[in-house]
Amino acid sequence: xxxxxxxxxxxxxxxxxxxxxxxxxxxxxxxxxxxxxxxxxxxxxxxxxxxxxxxxxxxxxxxxxxxxxxxxxxxxxxxxxxxxxxxxxxxxxxxxxxxxxxxxxxxxxxxxxxxxxxxxxxxxxxxxxxxxxxxxxxxxxxxxxxxxxxxxxxxxxxxxxxxxxxxxxxxxxxxxxxxxxxxxxxxxxxxxxxxxxxxxxxxxxxxxxxxxxxxxxxxxxxxxxxxxxxxxxxxxxxxxxxxxxxxxxxxxxxxxxxxxxxxxxxxxxxxxxxxxxxxxxxxxxxxxxxxxxxxxxxxxxxxxxxxxxxxxxxxxxxxxxxxxxxxxxxxxxxxxxxxxxxxxxxxxxxxxxxxxxxxxxxxxxxxxxxxxxxxxxxxxxxxxxxxxxxxxx
Numbered sequence: 001x002x003x004x005x006x007x008x009x010x011x012x013x014x015x016x017x018x019x020x021x022x023x024x025x026x027x028x029x030x031x032x033x034x035x036x037x038x039x040x041x042x043x044x045x046x047x048x049x050x051x052x053x054x055x056x057x058x059x060x061x062x063x064x065x066x067x068x069x070x071x072x073x074x075x076x077x078x079x080x081x082x083x084x085x086x087x088x089x090x091x092x093x094x095x096x097x098x099x100x101x102x103x104x105x106x107x108x109x110x111x112x113x114x115x116x117x118x119x120x121x122x123x124x125x126x127x128x129x130x131x132x133x134x135x136x137x138x139x140x141x142x143x144x145x146x147x148x149x150x151x152x153x154x155x156x157x158x159x160x161x162x163x164x165x166x167x168x169x170x171x172x173x174x175x176x177x178x179x180x181x182x183x184x185x186x187x188x189x190x191x192x193x194x195x196x197x198x199x200x201x202x203x204x205x206x207x208x209x210x211x212x213x214x215x216x217x218x219x220x221x222x223x224x225x226x227x228x229x230x231x232x233x234x235x236x237x238x239x240x241x242x243x244x245x246x247x248x249x250x251x252x253x254x255x256x257x258x259x260x261x262x263x264x265x266x267x268x269x270x271x272x273x274x275x276x277x278x279x280x281x282x283x284x285x286x287x288x289x290x291x292x293x294x295x296x297x298x299x300x301x302x303x304x305x306x307x308x309x310x311x312x313x314x315x316x317x318x319x320x321x322x323x324x325x326x327x328x329x330x331x332x333x334x335x336x337x338x339x340x341x342x343x344x345x346x347x348x349x350x351x352x353x354x355x356x357x358x359x360x361x362x363x364x365x366x367x368x369x370x371x372x373x374x375x376x377x378x379x380x381x382x383x384x385x386x387x388x389x390x391x392x393x
Contacts, residue, residue, distance in 0.1 A: 008125045016133035020051055023126050027104055031115055031122070034085070035105035038126070039068060040143040041098060043157060044179035045356050048072060048101055051143040060146065068101045073353060077116060086111035090123040092130070096166025098352055099127055099140075145180075152183035152211040159218055161189050164352035169261045169385050170196060174378040175355035177322075177362075184210030185320045185374035188218050190225065194261055197225060200274050200318040201254035203374050209250075217242055217252050217295055231258045231267050235295065235303040239271075242296025251296040255289075255318060259310065261385050267305040271295050274376070275324060277339070279315040279347065284340040287316075312384040315351075317343065317358075322375035326362055334362065354379040 007026055014022035020038045027033040039048035041063060048068050050058035063069045071078040071089035075098065078089045088111065090102045102123045130140050149157070156176065165172040172189060176182045184203010189196065199221055203210045220241035224234040235256055242252060253272030260266070268276075272294035276287040287308065293301050310316065319339075326334045338361075346357040355377035362375060 007122050008128075011125055011129045014129075016135075016137040017139045019126070019129055019133050019139075023102070023122060026122060027119075031104070031118060032106065032110055033104045034107050034110070037103045037105075038092070038100060038143075039103065040100040040140055041072065042144050042146045042179075043149070043153075044146070044177070045098075045163065045175060047146055049143050049146065051140060068103060072098060072101050075350075075352075077120065079111070079116075081111065084108050088116070088119055090119055092123050092127045094127045094131055096164050096171060096352065097162040098164055099130055102126060147180055150181045150183070150207075152208050153179070153181055155208070155211040155215060156182050156184075156186060159186060159188075159215055161187075165189065165191075167191060167196075169383055170259070171351045171381040171383070172198075172378070173351035173353065173355050174376070175359060177359050177375045182374050183207055184214055185322065185376035186214045186218060187318070187376065187378050188221070190222075191261075196259040196261060197231075198257045198259070198318075198378075198380070199254060200320070200376065200378055201252055202272075202274055202320045202322075202376075204250055204252055213242070213246075213250050213252055216245060217254065221256075231256055231269060231305055232303050235269050235271060236301070239295045239297075239301050239303070240299075243299050246296060248297055248299075251294040253294045259382075264310045264312075264382065264384055266308050266310060268308065269303050269305055271303065274318050274320045277317040277319065277343070279317070279343055280311070280313070282344075284343050286336075310382040310384075312382060314382045315343075315347070316380040316382070318376075318378040318380075320374060320376040322373035323358070323362060323377060325373070326375070351379040351381045 010026060011022055024036045027036045038051045040051060042049050046063055047060040048063050049060045052058040061068050063072050067078055067080050068089050071091055075091045075093060080087045085108050086106045088104045092100045092102050104119055134140055163174055174187050176185055183206060187200045189198045203214055217238050220238040221234050224237040255274050256269040258267040268289060270289035271292050278285055278287050290306055292303055324334060342358050342361040346354045349357055358377045359375060
């Protein structure tokens, strides 16, 4: 039976578009499997779509109420044994980013629980190699699509860091809707040894113009961050980039945050929203911030950081105006009470599932009416760093 290192070596040697075929070979040769299937999570996180030789030819399964969906949601293997054979559904994830499910089938009596550890190793190695393979093949990206993306949505999804991320100090989850036609709302994150930097923005405009504006802003922020600049200088340089390109005709509301992993101290710049909410001790409240000018509105805007502190157990929500400004068919706004109820109803879900849960409740409020604006939800659970004393919030 090949060990984890052996599997990784074999997958590294495989051509990117033949990666799953190599995994299937390993599973049948070394782990006694009868069959194997790889399913990728679609852009709406609602379906798990098989990777097939011909895209869009295989039937998808629900990411919510199927055996595969159970493993996807819990991020734990789920074994279905019907007597005539067993199927093991394994999460395919990298550092908390949920890519899909590896389903491994066994003939009757052939599955042994001792196989679970090696199968986990195969799924983990596959997840890492998919991220690398995506640079050189469209096979796995095609499998994620329930339908064609708009060009603006294509640009936006390529800009994102992922849809979830886990570290000992925090867990992150995020989702954009409408997933196949998003154009302006966006999020970005990056972690170092001591800090987590998170930015979220409302889009401005429609279609490709909105996607281009967001792409310029996010690229400018990354450029400044990777140069080692602080949050205020990151905002200033992104502001200059947008103003230099559009002379104030277009601007971008954005929230920029930098979390100290040791202490939970947060630097924040509220450049015109999105809004920040906090669930602490069973109470939902909006975190009051000092509003500053959106990026790119005027030349040489000076930005200053506010500070607050997060405590272990805090859950933060970052919401674009497509969430809190949505109206029902009767013209009723999505009120603070409705939002608080939705936050409480999803409190037992991990952050990777919370955005999907909130957006489903939002769709219910719209009553089937198609969304008129992008909607973005980012959820952050703060755990803190072991061995550090929490300060005052």
